[in-house]
Amino acid sequence: MQVVGVTTQQEVYVVSRERKFRINEILVIEDPALNHPRGEVVETLSYNRLIPMGLDRSLVDTQVIRSLEQIGYDIGSDELNLAKLRLFSEAPHPVRTGCPVREPRFDEVRGLLVKTTPAEGMVLGEIRGTEALADTLDEDLRDQVHIVEDGAMRPQSGVPFLFDIRAMQQYPHIGIFGGSGSGKSFGLRVMLEELMKLGIPTVVFDPHFEMDFSETVPELEAYAPDFTNRWVAVQIGQHVGIDFSSLSTRDLQGLLGAAGGSVTESMVNVVQMLHRKKDSFRTFSDRLNNVAQALEEGKQGLERRLHGGDIDPVEAEKLKDLLTLYQQYNSLPLSSLKGVQWRLNRLEKAGLFQQDIRPIERALEQGRLVVVQGSAWLLQVFATYVIGALYRKRREYKDARMNGEDGRFFPPFLIVTDEAHNFAPKGVDSPAKAILKEIAQEGRKYGVFLVFATQRPTLLDETITAQLNTKFVFRTVRGTDIATLREETDLTPEEGKRLPYLRSGDTFVSSAVFGRTVFMRVRAAYTRSPHVTNPFEELQSIRQEQDENVLNVLLARLPLFDTDLLDAVTHVNRECGLRWDVPRLKQELDRLAAEGRIAKKESPLATRYDAVR
Numbered sequence: 346m347q348v349v350g351v352t353t354q355q356e357v358y359v360v361s362r363e364r365k366f367r368i369n370e371i372l373v374i375e376d377p378a379l380n381h382p383r384g385e386v387v388e389t390l391s392y393n394r395l396i397p398m399g400l401d402r403s404l405v406d407t408q409v410i411r412s413l414e415q416i417g418y419d420i421g422s423d424e425l426n427l428a429k430l431r432l433f434s435e436a437p438h439p440v441r442t443g444c445p446v447r448e449p450r451f452d453e454v455r456g457l458l459v460k461t462t463p464a465e466g467m468v469l470g471e472i473r474g475t476e477a478l479a480d481t482l483d484e485d486l487r488d489q490v491h492i493v494e495d496g497a498m499r500p501q502s503g504v505p506f507l508f509d510i511r512a513m514q515q516y517p518h519i520g521i522f523g524g525s526g527s528g529k530s531f532g533l534r535v536m537l538e539e540l541m542k543l544g545i546p547t548v549v550f551d552p553h554f555e556m557d558f559s560e561t562v563p564e565l566e567a568y569a570p571d572f573t574n575r576w577v578a579v580q581i582g583q584h585v586g587i588d589f590s591s592l593s594t595r596d597l598q599g600l601l602g603a604a605g606g607s608v609t610e611s612m613v614n615v616v617q618m619l620h621r622k623k624d625s626f627r628t629f630s631d632r633l634n635n636v637a638q639a640l641e642e643g644k645q646g647l648e649r650r651l652h653g654g655d656i657d658p659v660e661a662e663k664l665k666d667l668l669t670l671y672q673q674y675n676s677l678p679l680s681s682l683k684g685v686q687w688r689l690n691r692l693e694k695a696g697l698f699q700q701d702i703r704p705i706e707r708a709l710e711q712g713r714l715v716v717v718q719g720s721a722w723l724l725q726v727f728a729t730y731v732i733g734a735l736y737r738k739r740r741e742y743k744d745a746r747m748n749g750e751d752g753r754f755f756p757p758f759l760i761v762t763d764e765a766h767n768f769a770p771k772g773v774d775s776p777a778k779a780i781l782k783e784i785a786q787e788g789r790k791y792g793v794f795l796v797f798a799t800q801r802p803t804l805l806d807e808t809i810t811a812q813l814n815t816k817f818v819f820r821t822v823r824g825t826d827i828a829t830l831r832e833e834t835d836l837t838p839e840e841g842k843r844l845p846y847l848r849s850g851d852t853f854v855s856s857a858v859f860g861r862t863v864f865m866r867v868r869a870a871y872t873r874s875p876h877v878t879n880p881f882e883e884l885q886s887i888r889q890e891q892d893e894n895v896l897n898v899l900l901a902r903l904p905l906f907d908t909d910l911l912d913a914v915t916h917v918n919r920e921c922g923l924r925w926d927v928p929r930l931k932q933e934l935d936r937l938a939a940e941g942r943i944a945k946k947e948s949p950l951a952t953r954y955d956a957v958r
């Protein structure tokens with residue numbers, strides 16, 4: 346291998362007759378005057394005489410070809426491999442043309458590729474293009490990952506990609522971007538496994554109900570850490586919720602805003618007038634309902650009932666209270682009261698006020714990963730509250746320490762979410778946005794970090810995007826998203842061009858920690874989501890199971906006549922948990938007969954179904 350063509354301080358072309366170049370591999374240029382600079386292959390090309398004019402002009406210009414001829418290559422008959430090598434650091438003067446080029450030993454490039462140890466960092470995958478370094482790899486970096494490629498699992502064959510979690514103190518927050526099916530969720534799962542391994546307190550918002558770590562991938566049983574006590578899943582309304590009495594008036598306004606529809610000025614006014622500190626859900630909603638009733642009946646209506654005679658003293662007392670409320674609040678529009686009532690009831694019906702967030706706090710204090718599950722809208726409402734509450738706890742502890750007080754310990758933690766653009770959308774307001782922006786900007790001071798995944802970087806709030814110091818960029822096809830990612834990362838034009846063609850699971854990691862982009866393949870996850878079955882296979886197996894059950898019940902009752910199916914349908918329904926009527930049973934019998942699983946004989950009087958002989 347040697348340098349050819351016109352060189353610059355940043356880039357050179359390298360040629361080889363025998364060796365094919367791998368994209369992203371690292372090579373050493375033996376130019377002693379420049380202290381043997383190292384570079385990464387950013388484009389490759391094989392040149393064959395059968396396609397004499399097929400050279401890609403973006404890669405090789407006539408200068409290169411001329412120089413190849415000058416140093417003895419026969420352009421007409423040799424097959425030549427060419428690569429564009431980008432130097433890691435700019436050279437003080439251009440590289441000498443003709444310099445020999447060689448593969449590095451691992452110790453020469455370790456500093457560029459590995460920033461931590463497998464025990465301390467997140468072991469996320471394998472760096473692409475590092476196969477040639479496998480032989481000289483340090484012992485502690487061998488056999489760290491398995492890779493699934495082309496449907497098969499293989500052991501590690503290059504350098505593992507380790508992410509130094511401690512560097513987040515300096516370079517906080519992670520973004521994970523990629524189109525549908527690009528491997529984003531898979532990458533998130535691997536990251537969460539590593540956080541569990543390291544015992545880092547983490548809250549994950551899981552709108553897809555897919556983050557479950559109880560099922561180990563069979564091939565990796567021998568390698569998978571035991572995650573049993575490392576994570577817990579909680580459902581909003583069932584295990585966790587909001588302690589209403591801890592809400593401030595502002596919190597409550599925020600929650601109502603998240604419950605759906607827009608909250609008008611006048612509704613905000615209603616909440617400000619009616620909410621009292623330490624109100625329980627009951628006290629607040631009773632007050633709200635009473636005021637609404639008072640306004641609905643009006644002063645005259647209430648007085649008419651009060652003085653209409655024939656009412657018991659309790660009722661009279663109540664009417665007087667309502668009259669007082671009327672006098673106090675008759676300036677509030679009834680429609681706004683109703684708006685607040687509707688939103689409050691929606692939250693209550695979802696079970697939001699029946700629990701509190703203690704299970705989450707407890708799990709974080711134990712260094713666990715907490716998966717919070719709920720429907721998309723409820724998750725947003727709850728996330729706003731829980732993130733605010735947890736962040737406050739951590740901040741209070743750190744601030745107390747800073748002031749020399751003891752404070753109650755609350756751990757640093759990570760907040761992880763897929764579909765992050767729903768939580769913090771660009772250009773439009775959302776309930777969680779204010780607190781997430783604050784964490785994006787200030788969280789580092791307190792040890793609170795974000796891991797945000799989204800298919801649509803263009804739709805994510807730009808202040809937050811700019812604060813994501815490490816970005817994992819998976820396959821992205823949409824032009825606007827590619828443009829956003831190009832702007833927000835140090836991806837080169839060549840890398841940008843590759844984005845639409847990346848395989849699922851391959852990703853560029855653009856990180857301030859590395860100071861450059863690293864291309865890697867996410868490792869095989871130890872665990873898998875319980876519902877990874879193909880929906881069509883699921884459909885087929887459910888059908889088969891149902892057919893078996895129904896046939897079992899029917900076989901004992903054959904022969905059956907279509908004129909007398911009532912008894913059979915009752916049995917089938919009871920024993921198979923179905924709700925068929927007689928026509929439906931007849932349709933199913935006809936289908937089973939058509940499939941040859943039972944026999945069917947028609948006569949002028951009735952159709953007879955029987956066992957197949």
Ligand SMILES: Nc1ncnc2c1ncn2[C@@H]1O[C@H](COP(=O)(O)OP(=O)(O)OP(=O)(O)O)[C@@H](O)[C@H]1O
Pocket residue numbers: 492493494523524525526527528529530531532800849850851866867868869
């Ligand atoms: N690193 C990997 N190694 C092996 N297979 C992978 C890898 N990453 C992803 N895959 C496979 O690719 C498919 C798509 O991955 P994944 O579900 O993570 O996509 P996604 O980007 O999250 O898409 P969506 O946003 O639509 O959920 C999955 O079937 C997964 O098994």
